[in-house]
Amino acid sequence: MQLIYEKSVPGRSGVRIPLSDVPRATPLAGSLRRKEAARFPEVSELDLVRHFTNLSRRNFSVDTNFYPLGSCTMKYNAKVMENAAALFTDCHPVLALLPGGEELVQGPLSLIHGLEQQLAEITGMDEVTTQPLAGAHGEMTGIMVIAAFHKARGENRKYVIVPDSSHGTNPASAAMAGYQILTIPTAPYGDMDLDAYRAAMNGEVAAVMMTCPNTLGLFNPHVAEICAIAHQAGALTYYDGANLNAIMGKVRPGDVGFDVIHVNLHKTFGTPHGGGGPGSGPVGVKAGLIPYLPTPRVVKKEDGSFSVEAHPEGIGRVSDFFGNFGIMARAFAYITLLGGEGLIEVSEQAVLNANYMMARLKGEYELPFDTTCMHECVFSASRQLKNGVHAIDIAKYLIDRGFHPPTVYFPLNVKEAIMIEPTETESKQTMDAFIEVMLEAAQVARDNPALLHEAPVTTPVGRLDETRAARAQQVCCE
Amino acid sequence: MGYCPNTAEEIREMLAVIGVKSVQDLFSPIPQELRAQSFELPAGMSEFELMGVMRSKAAAGGAAIIPFIGGGLYDHIIPAAVDHLSSRAEFYTAYTPYQPECSQGTLQALFEYQTAICRMTGMEASNASLYDGGTALAEAALMALKITGRNAVLLDASVNPLHREIVCGYLGSLSAEVEEVAPSGCESDLERLLGSVTAETAAVIVQNPNFFGSVADFSALAERAHQQGALLIVSCYPIALGLLKTPGEMGADIAVGDGQSLGNTLSFGGPYFGFIATRKRFIRNLPGRLVGETLDKAGRRGYVLTLQAREQHIKRHKATSNICSNQSLCALRGLIFVSALGKQGFEDLAELNFDKAQYAKSVLSGIKGVSVLNGEATFNEFTLSLPKGAAAVVEKLLGFGMAAGVPLGGYYAGLENAMVVTVTEKRTKAEIDRLVALLEEVLCS
Numbered sequence: 001m002q003l004i005y006e007k008s009v010p011g012r013s014g015v016r017i018p019l020s021d022v023p024r025a026t027p028l029a030g031s032l033r034r035k036e037a038a039r040f041p042e043v044s045e046l047d048l049v050r051h052f053t054n055l056s057r058r059n060f061s062v063d064t065n066f067y068p069l070g071s072c073t074m075k076y077n078a079k080v081m082e083n084a085a086a087l088f089t090d091c092h093p094v095l096a097l098l099p100g101g102e103e104l105v106q107g108p109l110s111l112i113h114g115l116e117q118q119l120a121e122i123t124g125m126d127e128v129t130t131q132p133l134a135g136a137h138g139e140m141t142g143i144m145v146i147a148a149f150h151k152a153r154g155e156n157r158k159y160v161i162v163p164d165s166s167h168g169t170n171p172a173s174a175a176m177a178g179y180q181i182l183t184i185p186t187a188p189y190g191d192m193d194l195d196a197y198r199a200a201m202n203g204e205v206a207a208v209m210m211t212c213p214n215t216l217g218l219f220n221p222h223v224a225e226i227c228a229i230a231h232q233a234g235a236l237t238y239y240d241g242a243n244l245n246a247i248m249g250k251v252r253p254g255d256v257g258f259d260v261i262h263v264n265l266h267k268t269f270g271t272p273h274g275g276g277g278p279g280s281g282p283v284g285v286k287a288g289l290i291p292y293l294p295t296p297r298v299v300k301k302e303d304g305s306f307s308v309e310a311h312p313e314g315i316g317r318v319s320d321f322f323g324n325f326g327i328m329a330r331a332f333a334y335i336t337l338l339g340g341e342g343l344i345e346v347s348e349q350a351v352l353n354a355n356y357m358m359a360r361l362k363g364e365y366e367l368p369f370d371t372t373c374m375h376e377c378v379f380s381a382s383r384q385l386k387n388g389v390h391a392i393d394i395a396k397y398l399i400d401r402g403f404h405p406p407t408v409y410f411p412l413n414v415k416e417a418i419m420i421e422p423t424e425t426e427s428k429q430t431m432d433a434f435i436e437v438m439l440e441a442a443q444v445a446r447d448n449p450a451l452l453h454e455a456p457v458t459t460p461v462g463r464l465d466e467t468r469a470a471r472a473q474q475v476c477c478e
Numbered sequence: 479m480g481y482c483p484n485t486a487e488e489i490r491e492m493l494a495v496i497g498v499k500s501v502q503d504l505f506s507p508i509p510q511e512l513r514a515q516s517f518e519l520p521a522g523m524s525e526f527e528l529m530g531v532m533r534s535k536a537a538a539g540g541a542a543i544i545p546f547i548g549g550g551l552y553d554h555i556i557p558a559a560v561d562h563l564s565s566r567a568e569f570y571t572a573y574t575p576y577q578p579e580c581s582q583g584t585l586q587a588l589f590e591y592q593t594a595i596c597r598m599t600g601m602e603a604s605n606a607s608l609y610d611g612g613t614a615l616a617e618a619a620l621m622a623l624k625i626t627g628r629n630a631v632l633l634d635a636s637v638n639p640l641h642r643e644i645v646c647g648y649l650g651s652l653s654a655e656v657e658e659v660a661p662s663g664c665e666s667d668l669e670r671l672l673g674s675v676t677a678e679t680a681a682v683i684v685q686n687p688n689f690f691g692s693v694a695d696f697s698a699l700a701e702r703a704h705q706q707g708a709l710l711i712v713s714c715y716p717i718a719l720g721l722l723k724t725p726g727e728m729g730a731d732i733a734v735g736d737g738q739s740l741g742n743t744l745s746f747g748g749p750y751f752g753f754i755a756t757r758k759r760f761i762r763n764l765p766g767r768l769v770g771e772t773l774d775k776a777g778r779r780g781y782v783l784t785l786q787a788r789e790q791h792i793k794r795h796k797a798t799s800n801i802c803s804n805q806s807l808c809a810l811r812g813l814i815f816v817s818a819l820g821k822q823g824f825e826d827l828a829e830l831n832f833d834k835a836q837y838a839k840s841v842l843s844g845i846k847g848v849s850v851l852n853g854e855a856t857f858n859e860f861t862l863s864l865p866k867g868a869a870a871v872v873e874k875l876l877g878f879g880m881a882a883g884v885p886l887g888g889y890y891a892g893l894e895n896a897m898v899v900t901v902t903e904k905r906t907k908a909e910i911d912r913l914v915a916l917l918e919e920v921l922c923s
Contacts, residue, residue: 001582004590004817015557015818017827021907025836032693032855034724037825038597041817048559048817052587056568059583063567069576076481077571080525087536089743094549095540095881096746097888100873107538108746121518133609133748136790136802144651172790172800176620178651181795219507249517250505256512270481274807275584276574276606276767278749316647320550320612320640320736321747329745333532338480339522346480348501353484355504356492372498372507399580407576410791427483428492459579461780469772469784473761475603476593477771 001058001460004041004051005477012042058460059275060404066430068357070376070407070419071167071215073245073267077330081271084333085326093321096308109306112298112322115332116282122335122343123241123261124254125284129293130323135242137318138262138281139173139209141294144315145285146207146236146260147177148292152313155234157206163192165216165411170209170240179206186413190369191220201233210258211240213247215411216369217354217376217419227257236260236289244268245423246351246375249344259286269331280327294318349424350375353431357420360435364442368414376421380414389445389452391416396455396463397444401437539746544909546838547881548859548900549689550611550638551750552739554717555827555904557818560741564811574767574803578782584806585781588769591813598719598816599733600726601755606767607809608801611736612641614752615683615713616648617765617799618732621756622681622709623654624798625763630655631681632674634666636688637713639889645683654680664690664852664861672702679708681731686714686722689889691859691898692852693722700729716740716753716812717902718857720828725755732756741815742808751805751812762788765799827903831858835901838910842899845918851896859900861886861893865921868897874920880913 027033043051060067067074091108095101102109116128132138143160150157160174161182171181182200187193191214201208208230213219220226227237239253241263248268253261265271266279273279285293295311322328338346351374358377362370365379381391395405395418407419422431444451456462484492489501498504523531545553564570568583575581575588588606595604608614619631631649633642635658646656659670666688675682682703687693700710709731714722717739725733738750756764762785770784790797816824835858843850847865864871868885875882883897890896901910 001586003586003593005593013820013823015559015820015823017819017823017830018555018903020830020833022833022837022910025833028693028721028832028855031695032723033721034600034719034727037821038594038719038816040594040597040819040821040824042820042822043817045557045559045818048814049563051817052563052814053566055583055587056563056566057583058581058586059568059572060577060580061568062571064571065580067573069573072573074573078481080528082565083529084532085745087532088539089745090541091536091539091746092543092545092547092551092553092744092881093747094547094551094884095543095545097549097884098547098872098876098881099869099885100876101540101881104540104543104876105538105746107535110538111535118519121516124515133613134801134803136800137609137613140800144647147651167802168790168792168794168797169800169802171795172793172797175795175797176648176651176800178653221507221509224509224512247508249514251508251512252514252516255515272570272807273573274570274805275572275581275587275810276806277803278609278751278805278808279803280749316650317612317640317643318647319610319644319748324748325746326743326749329532333528335519336531337522337525337528340517340519342480342522343519344517345482348504349480349482349484351504352489352492352496352501355496355498359496372504374507395577396579399577404580405577425481425483428488456579460582461579461778462774462776464578464774464780464782465772466782466784469770469782472770472772473603473758473785474771475761475768475784476589476596 003477004043007043007047007051008041010042012044014043014045014048065402065404066426066434067404068406068420068422069404070421071242073421073423075270075423076425077270077272081330081333085329088329102307106306109298111329111332113300113306115328118335119263119282120284122248123263123284124252125261126287127290128282128284130282130328131294131319132281132283133319133324134277134279135262135264135281136169136173138283139169140176141318142238142260142262142283143174143177145289145292148315149289150206157204159205161200161205161208165214165413166209166211167240167242190216190218191222194222198229201229203233205233205235207236207238209238209240211242213243213374216378217373218369219374224256242267243375246347248347250347259289265327265331270334271327271330278324278327280324346424353422353424353426357422357431361438364439376419378414379418381416381418384442384445385416387445387449389449391418393452394441397441397452398437399456400458403434403437543879543881545881546899546901546913547884549884550736551744553744553902553904554739556741559818560811560814563814564807569810570807575783578780582780585769587810587813589771589781591809592769594813594816595753595755598716599755600724601733602758603761604753604755605764606769607804608752608754608766609805610748610750610752612644614734614754615641616645618711618734618754619645619649619681619683621732621763622711625709625760626680626707628678628680630657630678631683632679633658634671634684635659636661636666636690637683637685638689665692666694668699671699675702675706675708677706679706681709681711683711686712687718687857687859690852690861691856693855693857695723695728697728717828717831720824721832737808737812740812742811749805749808751808763798766801767804830903834903834905835860838901841910841914845914847921858902859898861896861898864895867894871920872897875916878916880916882913882917
């Protein structure tokens, strides 16, 4: 398909801008002006609409295809949430910072406060900030809060512990917050090696970061002990909320002993993933860490109104205003719509769907940890590998059959990993259809592996040469 | 309730396949003592009731106020096509294009976006977007630390104060030094900036137009920075780049900014997107996602995420940044926006902003006791000096439904009587004239 720049015709134009009702001003000095106009496309509105409509048709999406991408919680994004968020598009955030402006934005401020309270109750934390703009941004914010806590106690701790099965963002975020990383291997039972962890823990460790259920989709029964070991050494505990969809109403990280948590609104709380963002990564903390949250805070006053207040001891500002409000409005709508019982049902059905998937597929696919899983299950294509078929080949075959592939090659501690997260919004029929194709792929892997190597053949392009892309570094058109 | 489709009968069938009696059995790996101690949330409701709740919150949202405020986020036109096309579910309910063959829509759009950002800023390589303008500036500073191997940046204090706070937070975590250079009046203090660059400086960070609205040419600063082995980072306002000298033309090494003004609604603080673009030689130091062009076996052109060895999922703690996602949908809106306006339309839009602001400047400065503090060159924002405290004036005008400007007292000592006024293409002459009348009235009372 042509690029929109290739469809450009000099002199053609699309949308009209407003007419001027003021006199032409004396132009700026030439030295301050750009030499020539930016070469943006010159297309009609219809050209534009066809281009982007046809581009969109080259995507798989939740609304068009089953999308069991493990660790990403690709649940259905309810349409009413779009309507809800659209109500706030004209609210200027700077209004909240003007003298007397708070009175004019009580609605959005009450929504922020309400969402913070909902998330605090769901996670068992004492206070929440919505400022972080994504999960990884939440992690960095959380670790900065932990750093501020230690600093205030006059301690200069150097290390953050992460399991080797963690999301790559965990060590990367801790490094951005100024820490060195200690990586703990996974024990044969599928969780962070408790002995190695105990040995690594000491008075120089600032925090341990855990995902629970872990990236294998397993609930770590030692999680309370892990927290206790950290606390004994004066370290804090960080909960990566990526997998919160499994445990709502069942377990609250705050009850278990976690001090800091981030949640991904775009995963658990059903906001659309947008092709890779925007997300939102609110951070919750226990009472002792509240002073170190980012500034400003939305505070509920005694008369029931809301104000924006500076938070002077905090880590400063991690984004311009109150976070990705449009995403927060959707999540608030989702939680309000579902209510407590609805959220419990979400986790129960997510776990049921994943276990059903696991039970149906474990005959054909190697299951490295054959035990009840939570919201996702991780297989290995190791049996298929004997016929030269890799996880990626199975993934590409699924595309030909109309399914978005599961996550492959993550977590790193499972060879040829295939990580399936169906989510609660998929029906048994959809999962059965997917399972049939997975079983068929296993059969093809035995009978005709070459067929899998050729996949996909139904897409606009076949497998793309990534080495060529990295070498050419062609990241924009000339 | 939770959009969970399976019937009681289907659930029974599934439990039988799994070999357990109830859904509760599936939670048996969780020890009893770890179970939730509380989960007190109200009962759910229907869509109809929910929209009632949301409408009541939105009604108290300040949307009726006429904004002469900016501060980095601006009230601009958004062509209808932006909403309609970005609302295609194939775009907004997809995720990161990990599987390129079934994600060419997102990938090609991001490649086109990267091209648009390069053409807008005059730079050579843009990534696929960052979170917002403030964090993009912080990422640019981190990038400069890594490229130069140095540990200090020079930060023009006429850069957006909120962005400066974010930069200081990010750099503070890594014990890097930030030296702020106070402005001279409403202008960047070029003399002092030039004199402060040393062989220890990783980057000089400036903004154009700056927070006061003043426009400058930082070419000499780029030259001076390069003599000292430092980089020049320019934070810019996309709409202004329809008119102003680009960071590329000035010789900047990294250009960043907030993309909100390109087709993204204000939405009380987000989502927006941040952009970052650089010289081709620094491409491997870019944070975040990057889309590159390549071919499939049949020679068909296609797009993939590239140079991923920079990123956290491969490099973990050695990655260029911890960023995992981008702001894909917001970047898509930006691309559709510039494509809808086109080459001429984008330039015309910038001219219109300039003309409206120049008109506002002339009529507002005609009020007794009011003067413009900027030098000659501004774009669509300028700083007014008032004969009394700006905070009280702005508060009074809010009562008349006008957000007249952003008072500077909270950000710059000594500027308690000053406010920054923003005039976009959406402000009519009638609104500007009404602002003049109201301001006169408030100042006289």
